[in-house]
Amino acid sequence: MPVTIRDVARACDVHVSTVSRTFSAPHLVNPVTRSRVLAAADALGYRPNRAARALVTGRTHNIGLIVADIANPFFPPLIKAAEGQARRRDHHVFVADTNEDPAVEQELVRALAKQVDGILLCSPRMSNANIERLRHEVPLAVVNRVIPDLPAVLMDVAHGARQALDHLSALGHHEIVYLSGPHGSWTSREIGTAVQAGAREHGLRLRVLGPHQPTETAGQGAAEQVLACGATAVLAYNDLMAVGLLEGLDALGVPVPEQVSVVGIDDIALSRFTRPRLTTVTMPAAAAGTAAVDLLLHGTSDGASAAAQVRLPTSLVVRQSSGPAAASRPGSPRTALGAPR
Amino acid sequence: MPVTIRDVARACDVHVSTVSRTFSAPHLVNPVTRSRVLAAADALGYRPNRAARALVTGRTHNIGLIVADIANPFFPPLIKAAEGQARRRDHHVFVADTNEDPAVEQELVRALAKQVDGILLCSPRMSNANIERLRHEVPLAVVNRVIPDLPAVLMDVAHGARQALDHLSALGHHEIVYLSGPHGSWTSREIGTAVQAGAREHGLRLRVLGPHQPTETAGQGAAEQVLACGATAVLAYNDLMAVGLLEGLDALGVPVPEQVSVVGIDDIALSRFTRPRLTTVTMPAAAAGTAAVDLLLHGTSDGASAAAQVRLPTSLVVRQSSGPAAASRPGSPRTALGAPR
DNA sequence: ATGAAAGCGCTAACAA
């Protein structure tokens, strides 16, 4: 039923290799023959079988894209961009979702390895050691992770987080909580480090809570703890958690930002639609998707060195969920906020 | 460099076919030999090449999944579920995004055709004729579309939409707008029909506006038009548009639901986080993803007839964006609302 | 410019 190169060859009385060339190296075949072949192919409805082609050339023209959770709104724009760029480079994208499980991640890389030209690991949760091992089975590139000699696209979340902290400090906050993200997340560590440094410089009291799953539920659940700390401002690992926190705080009757300021990270679409609208850090997800594909298929433009690294900027966008620190009030868990220094 | 079946065969001194069998039909090989082969394979780091296998078996163990827009929060849960079910059945999923463009849709089906065992068309925008043509090139199943003799998963959005209309009618609304969805959308037509029938029965005045792209922007842009109609309630094609409408109305100083009620469709995560929280129709996206994969790989349970069809229920969830119709007020575009009948 | 032939990694009859 499926029409092959051989059917076309027979139809226009040339050898299969001529047909093959017509599709993979058209300039090597006589224009007249070429059009005859093309016509026959068209008439028969011939479509090259990429799998067969892959078997001999070793290139599948597919790439794998592995994310922790496709339902996390942070990823779709990245995926969409990656896919667009891949298509522009005549490739297709396998998307797989690990459910935040490092074991699944590893299994997926193995399963995909042979049918793709390379795999994009987006915010992987695996250990470095595992990634090091896997890279021998298939070309890898990572997003938001640093592995020696592996091409990487990094979002400079440290800068954005630092900006957020500066913003909060300028608003007079002294007691700040960082709601950290999932275990194994490079991003979460980056934020933690940046925020810790910032707190030290500004003389703020910083409390780190976590690790957490990066979900609304986790954010919602953290509301009481945040209050118990006596914090007046919270930076969350991502917008999903921040939005959850907004809900949790609301349920507790805590006004935002009057009593507690909340800052998220990612700038997902949702963050513009909460009330109050969420102050957050924009992440260049789409740009990262595009860049990552270029890196993987290598040759972003120049014939860059083996382990190219692309750094993308992030920045704070102030909306409504952050505001001046409330004056120390009676009834607040900490009676003396005592600004250090 | 890549280790093949032949390397393994050599390593434990058996024929390639024995190695092959060890992986594809283990029961046909002597347990002792089998473990020797397995050991050698493991030592060498052998991984079967699924592409090569596909070439001879004709089965790729991949499926394609095409959606209009992966960044529309309606799709990720569906994709995630499909992927999970596919993995359970030892398949992988190619996800592709058409940017709401029917031409891209068709091109993608063709490109994917040879490397998948079948393709899931989710809420396709293509014409029936095109789908009919494509189904001869690759097995197809559709979600939210009816094509004669093609397996389909349908969400009974008509029922949900009807419930929404009943709800609005019960609240005393007489002037209702339906913000319709994109051209080519089966869902949008279903809703339109249901809502039209309901309006007739309840004696309501119904105005259909559209078609629209299913985005916040479109919803936002519709706010003025909605007001101009003198409508007191709006049903939107999806939550994204409803949320946009909420914004647009807010910008115009129109209180929801006091002056205008807004009802969405889809029940995306976002809809629980807007203020007011969105009244909407739940859509069984995850269930649809699972069912669609089963249909495509056919054999949902029984060896059903050629064109199985799965219908999934939907239902209204009332939150805060819908409320009693405002009494006819001076200054409102229509001075006499005159309940018909 | 085209044809002939070998082979990519694997499976599937068929024999032994």
Added chain:
DNA sequence: TTGTTAGCGCTTTCAT
């Protein structure tokens, strides 16, 4: 139970 032999659809030397 295992080996032998073709061959999946295609590309790619090497001849011609």
